[in-house]
Each structure stands twice: as structure tokens, then as C-alpha cells.
Amino acid sequence: MKKTLKDYKFKNKTVLVRVDFNVPMKDGKVTNDNRVNAALPTIEYLLDNDAKVVLFSHLGKIKKEEDLKKNSLMPVAELLSKKLKKPVKFVNSIEGHELEEKINKMKPTEVVLFENTRFADITNSDGTINLEAKRESKNDSTLGKYWSSLGDIFVNDAFGTAHREHASNVGIASYIKNSCLGFLVEKEVAMLEKCINNPQSPFVAIIGGAKVSDKINVIQNLLKVADKILIGGGMAYTFFKAKGIETGNSLVEKDRIDIATELLKNSNGKIILPIDSAASASFANDKPIFSADQNIDVNLMGLDIGPKSIELFKKELEGAKTVVWNGPMGVFEFSNYAAGTKAVCKSISELAGAFTVIGGGDSAAAAIQLGFEDKFTHISTGGGASLEFMEGKILPGIDSIQNK
Known part of the structure; x- marks a missing residue:
């Protein structure tokens, strides 16, 4: 302490x-x-x-x-x-x-x-x-x-x-x-420790953002404690590719496909991927084209989770007692591709009696921007710091402080 x-x-x-x-x-x-x-x-x-x-x-x-x-x-x-x-x-x-x-x-x-x-x-x-x-x-x-x-x-x-x-x-x-x-900082440590080190089950983690490489250690650490990990954002397409699913022109980290394969293999079914996408022919705020399933047309890129995925994620969140969310579900800066992030934000905010934490960064910005700031137990003020805490790392700025 x-x-x-x-x-x-x-x-x-x-x-x-x-x-x-x-x-x-x-x-x-x-x-x-x-x-x-x-x-x-x-x-x-x-x-x-x-x-x-x-x-x-x-x-x-x-x-x-x-x-x-x-x-x-x-x-x-x-x-x-x-x-x-x-x-x-x-x-x-x-x-x-x-x-x-x-x-x-x-x-x-x-x-x-x-x-x-x-x-x-x-x-x-x-x-x-x-x-x-x-x-x-x-x-x-x-x-x-x-x-x-x-x-x-x-x-x-x-x-x-x-x-x-x-x-x-x-x-x-x-x-x-x-x-x-x-x-x-005292509150940040208490909230994140309760969420990561002593969560009440069912514990659902929602991980989004662009790249798998940014969140590998987080996913690996959360697999030890979470009951489910919902994956959204651009990083989902690297997992799609690992499963042999057609990703079109979506963001895929080719050098991370093996890691995604390994994470899926070791997840015991805990990792849940989107089942459809909101896609576009270019990285722009065009009218979304919704995929029928996980496969994305060769000329399109996925920019958000689709309506079927929104319903799936909402269902997976039902009854959760602990929820941690880090990373948006799509390019929420584009109004036509903010639906997934908005829906996840709303679903978490409506969970009765749940301990809900946003791990800073873009997801915190999204929650505040969308007017859900007061609907969460805690919104972290440090994206990078909360991410490393969720990875199980020791934070030097806290570790250097005197013990009681």
C-alpha cells in the first residue's frame, strides 16, 4: 500500500x-x-x-x-x-x-x-x-x-x-x-485494481482500437481473469484473417496474424468477434455498406461493427457484474461509423449494479463526447497508464512512491 x-x-x-x-x-x-x-x-x-x-x-x-x-x-x-x-x-x-x-x-x-x-x-x-x-x-x-x-x-x-x-x-x-x-491517482489505482485484480464475475472485457499490436499484452492478461473478451475496432480484422475470413481492404496487421491465431487458440472460447461490419469503399464518412456476415467484399474496408454485432455484444454484456472497456468499436470520429461505439457505450451504461470502467484514451473521449460520462463507475484519466496497468505491468510513477 x-x-x-x-x-x-x-x-x-x-x-x-x-x-x-x-x-x-x-x-x-x-x-x-x-x-x-x-x-x-x-x-x-x-x-x-x-x-x-x-x-x-x-x-x-x-x-x-x-x-x-x-x-x-x-x-x-x-x-x-x-x-x-x-x-x-x-x-x-x-x-x-x-x-x-x-x-x-x-x-x-x-x-x-x-x-x-x-x-x-x-x-x-x-x-x-x-x-x-x-x-x-x-x-x-x-x-x-x-x-x-x-x-x-x-x-x-x-x-x-x-x-x-x-x-x-x-x-x-x-x-x-x-x-x-x-x-x-489513489482512485485510479483502487478502481483498476478492483477491476483487473479482484473482479466480480461475470467479468466482460471489451477491447477495440486499430491495432492488435497495441493490445496483445492486455488481451493475454485479461484472458486469465475475464469470462469474455469482446473484440471490436480495426484490430478485429487481424483476428478475421487469422480465421481465414475475407477482410477486403480492411486494416490487417499481417505480422500479427500468428499472434491472433495463438490468442484465439488459447482463449477457450472467451474471445468473441464481430459477426458483421459496416464497411466503405474508402476511408471516409460515406454511407455504410453492411456485410451479410463476417466476410467483407474485396473492394471494401470495415470501419465499424455492424448491427448484428451490436446486438450480439449487447447480449454478451447482459448480467455482467464487472466490465472494462478500452478502445472504440470503429472510426467513431466519422458519424456514419460511430454506431458500434455508441451502442456499446449505451449498453454498458445501462447495466444495473455493474462495476464499469473505461481505460482512458479514445474510449474515454467517446464516452464523454457521447454524453455518458456520469454513467460509468470510473473513467480513467490515463490511456497509456491504464493500458499498462491492464497488461499487469508495474507503473514506475506509482511504484516509486513510499509505502505505508
Whole structure:
């Protein structure tokens, strides 16, 4: 068991909080504040307990010098200030005298947000540009030690990067004396552990998305605990090909056909594939052509599960007590090929008394976009992290936190 916020007294302590403010931006404005809202319970708890709160996060991909301007966290500081109804002091640096002075002068219940941690990936400690620096993403020990020196307690509340070994999570936790999980990460771990490690039967997993290669380890791990695994999305066609079914121009990973064959062979009938498809002559939002069965015409590509598959999946979900869903059933960005994802989303949301979890990523985006956000037990904030958790992997950002 990892230490949590309830294991510490925070009065007059400088608390370093790794949050996930990797939010979508347009014209210098935050366009979706879900991740900011998700961090509020931890921040407000610390403020209520008279802490000095120092926040930091990554934002976007930082690969070239132009990225330094468009990926500043300053707009997030302004948004957070409105949500907390108090000033959030923004520091336009990730290290150095200005940051240290701001933190040293903090009083209890004050909030400082410093600049994008990934700026360290293309800058040296003196601020000069070095596109090969990678100090954050390669967990530079000097940087992790420096950041740890800025506070008394480290709180990791960024589940979205928990599967990464970075200076801003593992680095700090390695050098600071006191560390714990924030409320968001604590909840993520509890929800996913209940779902994957201690599920109530019948346990149905729904796995979609484009590629089998992205989900091989997930399927292998879930075969140990799930009663059924429903496969949708582009990855279904690699399984079709493994069974000798005609896939037309559908997405097929030829180098993964042997693995798909092996998974089917070892599944003891747990893997359930679609029985028809919504197809198109091109990768476009054209009117769907529905296949009569699993076979797809040589000139068509499958872009969604078909109406017969929707009914099959709905039936297979009946009576489920635990459901985990990761990956859409089709190209849900195209309105004509969103029916499968919508139907699965709706079916899960209507299961009475079931423990239902969405493992982040595109399926989480779909559920929120379709208005089902409040109909699930839990929607993960970390696609990559939840995927690795479902694979049975240890997440370094969590593993590095002190045990109780």
C-alpha cells in the first residue's frame, strides 16, 4: 500500500504536486478543462490543510524551440486561478533563481505553478537550447534531485504519466524524504485494481482500437481473469484473417496474424468477434455498406461493427457484474461509423449494479463526447497508464512512491 494524502500533516509544508495539466489548447486558451477539474480535490485538500502548494505538469510534445512558446502553462494558471477563486502565481521557468525565490517566499495556502516540465527535454540547466537534452523524459538525476530540493513532501497526482519514468515523478520521489499519492491517482489505482485484480464475475472485457499490436499484452492478461473478451475496432480484422475470413481492404496487421491465431487458440472460447461490419469503399464518412456476415467484399474496408454485432455484444454484456472497456468499436470520429461505439457505450451504461470502467484514451473521449460520462463507475484519466496497468505491468510513477 502506498502512502496517501491522509498519511501526512501539511501545515506550513511546501508540497510539490505533479499534476496532469496536459490539456488541449487553441489560440492560447484551454478548450477542455477535464484534467484541471480532476486535480482540484487534491489541490483544495492541501490548501484546506495550510500547505504551500507548488504545482507542475507537462503540456504537449516539446521537440523544437517553437514548442516553448505554444506549450506554456500560463493559460492553465489563469484558468486554475478562476476555479480556485484565488491567485495562482505562475513562474515562467522550470529551475533557477526566480523559481527558488518565489517558492521561498510562499505563505501557507498560496499556490505556485511553474512552467512545462518537458521544456527540460530541449534545454540545458542554464536555459540554452539543446534538442537532445531529454532531461525530463530520461529521468535526469540532477534535475530530479534539484526539483526534490524545492519542497518537503512530493504528491504524485498525475496518472497520465504514471507509466513513464520521468524526472518529475520517479526522479523527485527517488530523492525526497516524504512522498504520497494524490486523490486522483489513489482512485485510479483502487478502481483498476478492483477491476483487473479482484473482479466480480461475470467479468466482460471489451477491447477495440486499430491495432492488435497495441493490445496483445492486455488481451493475454485479461484472458486469465475475464469470462469474455469482446473484440471490436480495426484490430478485429487481424483476428478475421487469422480465421481465414475475407477482410477486403480492411486494416490487417499481417505480422500479427500468428499472434491472433495463438490468442484465439488459447482463449477457450472467451474471445468473441464481430459477426458483421459496416464497411466503405474508402476511408471516409460515406454511407455504410453492411456485410451479410463476417466476410467483407474485396473492394471494401470495415470501419465499424455492424448491427448484428451490436446486438450480439449487447447480449454478451447482459448480467455482467464487472466490465472494462478500452478502445472504440470503429472510426467513431466519422458519424456514419460511430454506431458500434455508441451502442456499446449505451449498453454498458445501462447495466444495473455493474462495476464499469473505461481505460482512458479514445474510449474515454467517446464516452464523454457521447454524453455518458456520469454513467460509468470510473473513467480513467490515463490511456497509456491504464493500458499498462491492464497488461499487469508495474507503473514506475506509482511504484516509486513510499509505502505505508
